[in-house]
Amino acid sequence: MSATVSAYLARPGRPAVVAPTLAELTGPRTGIVELPVRLMWCGERAFDLADPDELLWMYENVLRETSRVDDLRELIHAGTLRRVWPLLNLPRGVRLAWEARHRSLRAA
Template sequence: MQAVSPTTTGVAHLARPGRPAVVARTLAELGGPTRGVVELPVRLMWCPDRAFDLADPDQLLWLYENVLREASNPDDLRRLVNGRMLRRVWRLLNLPRGVRLAWETRHRCLRSA
């Protein structure tokens, strides 16, 4: 899976100043888990408690918010985010404007999700 970059879209949406948002080319490529406990690597979350129980809706949202905001490569997205689940929870996610715009620009189905 390759990330959508400013050179392929013509537009750079930033996750935060100086960091472009990483976006999957297709939602079908996102085969992350939908149950169980997921532990994020330190590079995606710096606090000591990095484990998320996907059965808890709040923890699922928090996991996705962190991954979508902090991902620096498409492998993070493919491994940690599930495309069908992302579509279900999209409107509930608290994301930086640049991240939301990047994903909705690439995946128009998320705008109406």
């Protein structure tokens, strides 16, 4: 199954990428996650998911920067995404794209 690339933009020239289903988001819920350079190009790319601020920062970066649904599947966990969705600071295009595809996030 391929990603849904929406008409919404993550930033100018980059469409927001949305997972077709939330069920396929099986990323880690605990531990330290190191993002690939393509998603986080500054020096510190490791995030401790036990730290609420680091978890939010990691999710914001992945949702904003990815161009591949595999990144979403590997790094984002559906239950965690639902829980933190209202707290995420996302570009308007990313939020609208995800909420258009996954109405349950809108209610979160």
